[in-house]
Amino acid sequence: MELKNILLITGKDMRESIKNRWFVLYTASFSVLAILILTAASGGGQISGFSGYGRTAASLINLVLLFVPLIALVTGAISISGERENGTLQYLLSQPVTKSEVFIGKFIGVLIPIWFSISLGFGLAGIGVALKGGAGGITDYVLTALMSGLLAASLLSVGFVVSVFSGKASKAIGIAVFLWLLFIILGDLGIMGTAAVMDLGIKQVFVLAVLNPAEVFKIASVLLLSPRYEILGPVGVYAVRTFGSGGIVLLLVSILSLWTIVPLALAHLTFSVFRREEL
Amino acid sequence: MIRINNVTKRFGGLTAVDSVSFEVSGGEALALLGSNGAGKSTLIKCMLGLLDYTGEITVNGINARERSKEAKSIIGYLPQEPVFYDMKTKDIIRFFARIRGAEKGSEERLLDGVGLAGHADKYASELSGGMRQRLSFAVALLSEPEVLLLDEPTSNLDARARVDFLKLVKEYKDRGKTVVFSSHRLDEVDYLADRVVLMREGRLVFEDGPAALKKSLGLKLRANILVDEGSVSVAASVLSEAGIVVHGRNGRGLVVDVLAEDRMRPVRELIMREIRVMDFTVEEPPMEKILEGAGTDGA
Numbered sequence: 001m002e003l004k005n006i007l008l009i010t011g012k013d014m015r016e017s018i019k020n021r022w023f024v025l026y027t028a029s030f031s032v033l034a035i036l037i038l039t040a041a042s043g044g045g046q047i048s049g050f051s052g053y054g055r056t057a058a059s060l061i062n063l064v065l066l067f068v069p070l071i072a073l074v075t076g077a078i079s080i081s082g083e084r085e086n087g088t089l090q091y092l093l094s095q096p097v098t099k100s101e102v103f104i105g106k107f108i109g110v111l112i113p114i115w116f117s118i119s120l121g122f123g124l125a126g127i128g129v130a131l132k133g134g135a136g137g138i139t140d141y142v143l144t145a146l147m148s149g150l151l152a153a154s155l156l157s158v159g160f161v162v163s164v165f166s167g168k169a170s171k172a173i174g175i176a177v178f179l180w181l182l183f184i185i186l187g188d189l190g191i192m193g194t195a196a197v198m199d200l201g202i203k204q205v206f207v208l209a210v211l212n213p214a215e216v217f218k219i220a221s222v223l224l225l226s227p228r229y230e231i232l233g234p235v236g237v238y239a240v241r242t243f244g245s246g247g248i249v250l251l252l253v254s255i256l257s258l259w260t261i262v263p264l265a266l267a268h269l270t271f272s273v274f275r276r277e278e279l
Numbered sequence: 280m281i282r283i284n285n286v287t288k289r290f291g292g293l294t295a296v297d298s299v300s301f302e303v304s305g306g307e308a309l310a311l312l313g314s315n316g317a318g319k320s321t322l323i324k325c326m327l328g329l330l331d332y333t334g335e336i337t338v339n340g341i342n343a344r345e346r347s348k349e350a351k352s353i354i355g356y357l358p359q360e361p362v363f364y365d366m367k368t369k370d371i372i373r374f375f376a377r378i379r380g381a382e383k384g385s386e387e388r389l390l391d392g393v394g395l396a397g398h399a400d401k402y403a404s405e406l407s408g409g410m411r412q413r414l415s416f417a418v419a420l421l422s423e424p425e426v427l428l429l430d431e432p433t434s435n436l437d438a439r440a441r442v443d444f445l446k447l448v449k450e451y452k453d454r455g456k457t458v459v460f461s462s463h464r465l466d467e468v469d470y471l472a473d474r475v476v477l478m479r480e481g482r483l484v485f486e487d488g489p490a491a492l493k494k495s496l497g498l499k500l501r502a503n504i505l506v507d508e509g510s511v512s513v514a515a516s517v518l519s520e521a522g523i524v525v526h527g528r529n530g531r532g533l534v535v536d537v538l539a540e541d542r543m544r545p546v547r548e549l550i551m552r553e554i555r556v557m558d559f560t561v562e563e564p565p566m567e568k569i570l571e572g573a574g575t576d577g578a
Contacts (some may be wrong), residue, residue: 008377012364087362094327096352167351 005101006108009092009131013109017075026071027117033063034121038128051073054137054225056129060122061221065214068118070180073154075110076159077176080271082169090232093243099272107264114152118145140225147224147256154259155183158213160267164275183214191215202238209235210252211258220252280426280457281326286334288481294444295321296332296507297481303459303474305425309473310489311461318481319461320359322338323430326459337427352379355419359430361411363403368395371403372417379387381421388418393447408435416447427451429460433467445470465493465563482565493539501526504533505558506549514554521548531557 037059080103083089092102108118121232122145129141159176182190191212195205209215222232223245232239239248281303286553288296296318301529304311311319324330326338328347336343343350363371366541374559390396393413398406406414412435419427424545429448433441449471468475468489475492484494506514508531515525523545526534535545546556 005378008374012366012374016364077541086356087360090329090366091358093329094351094356094358095375096348096380097378098348256515 001098001100001104005097006105009097009105010109011078012029013106015110016251017110018114023071023075023113023117026067030063030067030117030121030123033068034060034065037063038125053126053129053141056125057137057141058222058225060125060144060148061218063121064118064144064151064221065184065218068114068148068152068179069155069184069214071117071158071181072155072274073113073162074173075114076156077109077162077166077172079106079160079170080163081166081172082163084167085169100268101273102261103160103268106158111153111156114156115149118148118152122148137225143224144221147217147221147253150253150256150260151213154213154256155258156261157267158261160264161270164267164271183212187214189210201251202234206235206239210255213256216252216256216259220249220256223249223252280307280339281459282337283322283326284335284337286322286332286336287433288325288330294481296325299381299478299481299483300334301486303457304373305457305472306452306455308358308458308460308471310468310475311467311478312463312492313461313478314463316480319478320430320477321481323356323428323459323461327351327354340468349355349381352357352422353425355413355421355424355427356421357412357427357429357432359434360438361409361415362410363414365404367399368401368403368406368414369399371414371419373504376421376561379422379460385421386417388413389420391559393417394443403538409437409440412436413440416444416452420451424456425458426459429458431461431463433464435464465489466493487525490540494540499536500539501527501562502535502537502542502545503558503560503562504535504545504549504556504567505531506533507531507557509557513552514549517548517552517554518545521545539563 017102038056063144080089083092087103093099122141126138126141156256158179162172162179166175190203191208194200194208209219219232219236221238223236223240242248243251283299283301284301287294297372299322301319303307311322313319320331322531324342325332328343328350332344338350339353341350341353353483366372366374368390369386372390374488375381377428378385387396389400390399393415393416395410395413399412403411403414412432416432419429427448431446432448445467446459448460452471458471460467467525475487475489476483477492485495487495488499504514511531511533515528518525518533518535521544523535523537526536528534537545542561546559549556
């Protein structure tokens with residue numbers, strides 16, 4: 001594997017992402033909403049024990065949950081399927097590059113612009129907090145931004161799995177949007193419904209929750225921002241009492257990392273090893 | 280240089296390439312001839328390792344499947360319908376130049392060589408089909424590959440562009456490089472190929488020089504001969520006496536069938552009888568018609 005080829009493909013994909021109008025729209029929307037949230041969060045006194053950067057970070061969690069999975073899943077899903085559909089993938093593979101170089105280059109080339117969008121949103125909101133004189137909780141704020149980056153990486157990996165198995169970009173986008181609905185919109189409802197219908201215990205509900213990367217991000221971010229884990233409800237109490245306040249965060253970060261590594265490895269193996277040809 | 284040994288490629292129940300074997304020597308130009316669906320493009324994609332297959336393909340001793348990247352580094356490929364990222368022409372060739380490890384400055388030289396220097400700032404989507412074909416050719420020539428694989432390289436070109444393009448390929452071949460190209464056109468085969476591999480329904484049905492192919496097919500061409508107005512009847516009689524079938528007359532013109540390997544015979548017969556020939560053109564029958572009988576009688 002040649003680093004030069006990976007970097008070339010990464011650079012090409014980064015340029016393509018930055019030129020993509022949907023990506024620009026997403027980045028602009030995320031940044032504007034982050035600033036609006038900052039403005040809203042600055043009014044009033046302390047809420048739920050958050051203040052300064054911590055309060056802004058807590059407010060941004062829901063924005064991240066809505067935006068980051070959508071952009072990560074969709075851009076991941078079209079990354080390979082789109083090139084496969086329009087024929088550029090076959091042309092690229094006719095050059096002296098390996099499929100692994102193409103895969104890794106593309107993954108990094110899509111991930112960096114998403115990280116840039118997240119950084120821009122958090123950065124602008126962070127500057128706003130600083131200008132308003134907010135001081136406390138900057139570490140938590142940075143950790144929340146890093147968790148958002150990890151969430152993006154995990155769902156981008158899932159998007160790549162979709163992409164590798166899809167022959168057409170339209171099909172891949174459809175599956176990606178369905179997964180977004182499943183993870184974000186139906187996630188909480190699904191857990192509540194399943195728990196009620198199957199009469200699940202708190203341990204099973206916790207396991208069910210950590211099967212969803214968006215839930216993992218939500219729980220981990222809230223625990224990072226506030227020692228009042230009871231705001232997460234009985235599941236939060238169970239998790240902290242079972243694993244400890246440091247242990248549960250470590251566990252959740254590990255799970256989110258696994259959500260990045262396992263789908264990525266599956267997508268890579270499928271693309272580079274098992275799927276030997278690109279028609 | 281290239282060795283194809285018992286290569287078979289199946290798509291489900293369809294055998295696209297069926298137990299094909301042949302070799303291409305260094306510096307040789309080989310034409311893969313055949314109608315649509317004969318397996319030419321599939322075989323070229325197998326050589327590039329883009330498709331999986333049974334059998335063995337080596338390029339300069341390198342196994343094209345096991346060491347695909349290494350093999351591709353000495354192959355320049357021009358697809359039938361080139362598609363590019365929507366970047367500027369100069370950025371596209373620069374990207375592929377870096378991938379191929381081409382020497383600095385070769386991008387500008389090659390863009391100039393294929394007549395695209397004035398279009399370097401255009402986006403790929405703004406280029407015509409012919410321009411994209413030429414850009415793809417420039418990409419194929421980056422890093423001076425030992426082997427050129429051209430998949431119906433002139434299919435998107437107009438007559439003038441086709442002639443220019445064939446000249447470029449010929450120049451490359453004359454520098455001792457190996458060229459494998461698929462084509463529908465006998466005139467291209469005549470101009471470029473040292474040897475022809477004729478494929479039909481995935482099978483190799485003929486392998487020899489272009490002249491031998493035409494002879495084995497008993498290929499007849501339609502010739503239009505233009506003579507002086509007062510000599511048309513005499514010329515028709517002369518040709519008939521020589522056993523050349525005259526299909527019809529058109530003003531001062533005569534339409535006759537000639538064998539591909541002896542296309543000048545009617546002209547010779549007329550000149551010997553001191554009949555002045557004003558013009559002489561030959562039309563090839565459509566390739567589909569030529570290939571209809573190919574391979575069915577051992578051709």
